[in-house]
Amino acid sequence: MCDCVNVGFGTYDNVVTLITPEGKSVDIDRCIAEEIKYLWSLGIETMASCCGHNKIKGSVIVAKKDIEFIKKLGYKTLPLKDSNGRYRDDNFETKTHRNKEGKLIYRWYEKDD
Numbered sequence: 001m002c003d004c005v006n007v008g009f010g011t012y013d014n015v016v017t018l019i020t021p022e023g024k025s026v027d028i029d030r031c032i033a034e035e036i037k038y039l040w041s042l043g044i045e046t047m048a049s050c051c052g053h054n055k056i057k058g059s060v061i062v063a064k065k066d067i068e069f070i071k072k073l074g075y076k077t078l079p080l081k082d083s084n085g086r087y088r089d090d091n092f093e094t095k096t097h098r099n100k101e102g103k104l105i106y107r108w109y110e111k112d113d
């Protein structure tokens, strides 16, 4: 899971402020900030993200144009309903976690040992 300890949902207790490639200032959960920056470096546009605060799986919502690309990187969709009760196709499970040695893993090509 992630590095959060007692961080509630919807709070900004454990975020970093980053500038997106489009020049917007956004607050990103610290635990997944490296992964989000990595996705940006690949040209993927993220709409929202959450590390899950050690309670649920981390997730990232990407722009429609990037859905096929992020799937090719091995990302799996997470069930999340939209306001019409339909499952979204743009919500993906983040990969950030620590392996046995405590090393942060978040790039799609890195695997657990």
Ligand SMILES: [Zn+2]
Residues within 6 Å of the ligand: 002, 003, 004, 014, 029, 031, 032, 051, 052, 053, 054
């Ligand atoms: Zn976290």
